Amino acid sequence: MTGMKKPVPQAVEINRRVWSTVQQIPEGKVATYGQVADLAGLGRAARRVGRALRELPAGSEVPWYRVIRAGGQIAFPTGSSAFNRQRKLLEAEGVSLINGRIDLGVYGWQRTLDELLWKPD
DNA sequence: GTCTTGACTAAGC
Protein backbone atom coordinates (compact mmCIF):
# COMPACT_ATOMS: atom_id res chain seq x y z
CA MET A 1 0.00 0.00 0.00
CA THR A 2 2.82 2.27 -0.57
CA GLY A 3 1.01 3.86 -3.42
CA MET A 4 -2.04 4.37 -1.35
CA LYS A 5 -2.26 8.06 -0.75
CA LYS A 6 -3.75 8.80 2.57
CA PRO A 7 -6.11 11.79 2.45
CA VAL A 8 -4.51 13.14 5.62
CA PRO A 9 -7.73 13.12 7.63
CA GLN A 10 -6.05 15.37 10.12
CA ALA A 11 -6.47 18.37 7.88
CA VAL A 12 -10.09 17.48 7.22
CA GLU A 13 -10.66 16.99 10.91
CA ILE A 14 -9.25 20.41 11.65
CA ASN A 15 -11.52 21.97 9.05
CA ARG A 16 -14.47 20.23 10.65
CA ARG A 17 -13.56 21.60 14.06
CA VAL A 18 -13.17 25.11 12.72
CA TRP A 19 -16.48 24.98 10.91
CA SER A 20 -18.16 23.54 13.96
CA THR A 21 -16.80 26.33 16.10
CA VAL A 22 -17.88 29.00 13.64
CA GLN A 23 -21.37 27.56 13.65
CA GLN A 24 -21.53 28.24 17.35
CA ILE A 25 -21.23 31.97 16.84
CA PRO A 26 -24.67 33.36 17.63
CA GLU A 27 -26.55 35.53 15.20
CA GLY A 28 -25.74 39.20 15.49
CA LYS A 29 -22.32 38.46 16.93
CA VAL A 30 -18.86 38.16 15.44
CA ALA A 31 -15.67 36.35 16.42
CA THR A 32 -12.07 36.90 15.41
CA TYR A 33 -9.90 34.39 13.61
CA GLY A 34 -7.69 34.05 16.65
CA GLN A 35 -10.68 33.45 18.86
CA VAL A 36 -12.04 30.74 16.61
CA ALA A 37 -8.60 29.17 16.43
CA ASP A 38 -8.38 29.09 20.18
CA LEU A 39 -11.86 27.67 20.66
CA ALA A 40 -11.19 25.07 17.99
CA GLY A 41 -8.13 23.94 19.88
CA LEU A 42 -5.67 25.28 17.33
CA GLY A 43 -3.92 27.65 19.65
CA ARG A 44 -2.90 30.83 17.87
CA ALA A 45 -3.09 29.41 14.36
CA ALA A 46 -5.43 32.12 13.17
CA ARG A 47 -4.27 31.66 9.58
CA ARG A 48 -5.42 28.06 9.80
CA VAL A 49 -8.94 29.32 10.40
CA GLY A 50 -8.76 31.49 7.32
CA ARG A 51 -7.62 28.54 5.27
CA ALA A 52 -10.37 26.34 6.67
CA LEU A 53 -12.98 28.92 5.79
CA ARG A 54 -11.56 29.19 2.30
CA GLU A 55 -12.00 25.46 1.93
CA LEU A 56 -15.57 25.86 3.04
CA PRO A 57 -17.94 24.39 0.44
CA ALA A 58 -20.48 26.75 -1.07
CA GLY A 59 -23.96 26.49 0.29
CA SER A 60 -22.84 25.33 3.70
CA GLU A 61 -24.64 26.47 6.79
CA VAL A 62 -21.48 27.78 8.33
CA PRO A 63 -21.75 31.52 9.03
CA TRP A 64 -18.27 32.29 7.73
CA TYR A 65 -19.13 35.99 7.56
CA ARG A 66 -19.26 36.18 11.35
CA VAL A 67 -15.50 35.71 11.48
CA ILE A 68 -13.48 38.90 11.26
CA ARG A 69 -10.02 40.18 12.03
CA ALA A 70 -8.79 41.00 15.51
CA GLY A 71 -9.02 44.70 14.73
CA GLY A 72 -12.71 44.42 13.96
CA GLN A 73 -12.21 44.64 10.23
CA ILE A 74 -13.35 42.35 7.48
CA ALA A 75 -10.49 40.26 6.17
CA PHE A 76 -11.23 41.00 2.53
CA PRO A 77 -10.04 44.10 0.70
CA THR A 78 -12.42 46.98 1.18
CA GLY A 79 -14.75 47.29 -1.77
CA SER A 80 -14.18 43.79 -3.09
CA SER A 81 -17.24 41.71 -3.91
CA ALA A 82 -16.45 39.37 -1.05
CA PHE A 83 -16.14 42.32 1.30
CA ASN A 84 -19.50 43.74 0.25
CA ARG A 85 -21.12 40.33 0.50
CA GLN A 86 -19.87 39.84 4.03
CA ARG A 87 -20.83 43.32 5.11
CA LYS A 88 -24.32 42.88 3.79
CA LEU A 89 -24.77 39.59 5.58
CA LEU A 90 -23.54 41.13 8.81
CA GLU A 91 -25.73 44.19 8.54
CA ALA A 92 -28.67 41.92 7.88
CA GLU A 93 -28.08 40.55 11.38
CA GLY A 94 -27.75 43.96 12.92
CA VAL A 95 -23.96 44.10 12.92
CA SER A 96 -23.04 47.51 11.60
CA LEU A 97 -19.68 48.78 10.45
CA ILE A 98 -18.41 52.13 11.62
CA ASN A 99 -15.60 53.48 9.50
CA GLY A 100 -15.11 50.00 8.08
CA ARG A 101 -14.79 48.54 11.53
CA ILE A 102 -16.98 46.47 13.79
CA ASP A 103 -17.10 47.34 17.46
CA LEU A 104 -15.96 44.14 19.10
CA GLY A 105 -16.97 45.55 22.45
CA VAL A 106 -20.55 45.50 21.24
CA TYR A 107 -20.78 42.73 18.65
CA GLY A 108 -17.80 40.66 19.75
CA TRP A 109 -18.75 37.13 20.72
CA GLN A 110 -17.35 37.06 24.21
CA ARG A 111 -18.24 33.47 24.80
CA THR A 112 -16.60 33.02 28.14
CA LEU A 113 -17.44 36.41 29.55
CA ASP A 114 -20.89 36.25 28.07
CA GLU A 115 -21.66 33.00 29.79
CA LEU A 116 -20.19 34.19 33.04
CA LEU A 117 -22.29 37.31 33.04
CA TRP A 118 -25.46 36.01 31.50
CA LYS A 119 -25.65 32.47 32.70
CA PRO A 120 -28.79 32.47 34.86
CA ASP A 121 -27.31 29.55 36.75
C1' DG B 1 13.52 19.91 -1.29
C1' DT B 2 13.25 25.22 -0.92
C1' DC B 3 10.53 29.40 -1.66
C1' DT B 4 6.36 32.05 -1.85
C1' DT B 5 1.74 33.00 -0.43
C1' DG B 6 -2.07 33.87 2.66
C1' DA B 7 -9.94 35.07 4.72
C1' DC B 8 -3.86 36.48 10.87
C1' DT B 9 -1.81 38.98 15.00
C1' DA B 10 0.97 41.80 18.02
C1' DA B 11 4.25 45.28 18.44
C1' DG B 12 6.71 49.32 16.86
C1' DC B 13 6.97 53.91 14.34
Added chain:
DNA sequence: GGCTTAGCCAAGA
Protein backbone atom coordinates in the same frame (compact mmCIF):
# COMPACT_ATOMS: atom_id res chain seq x y z
C1' DG C 1 -5.27 56.83 13.25
C1' DG C 2 -2.55 54.16 9.69
C1' DC C 3 1.64 51.73 7.74
C1' DT C 4 5.60 48.42 8.51
C1' DT C 5 7.94 44.44 10.45
C1' DA C 6 8.32 40.20 12.43
C1' DG C 7 6.27 35.81 14.00
C1' DC C 8 3.43 32.25 12.76
C1' DC C 9 2.15 27.70 10.23
C1' DA C 10 0.39 25.02 6.58
C1' DA C 11 -0.70 24.65 1.45
C1' DG C 12 1.04 25.25 -3.41
C1' DA C 13 4.33 26.09 -6.89
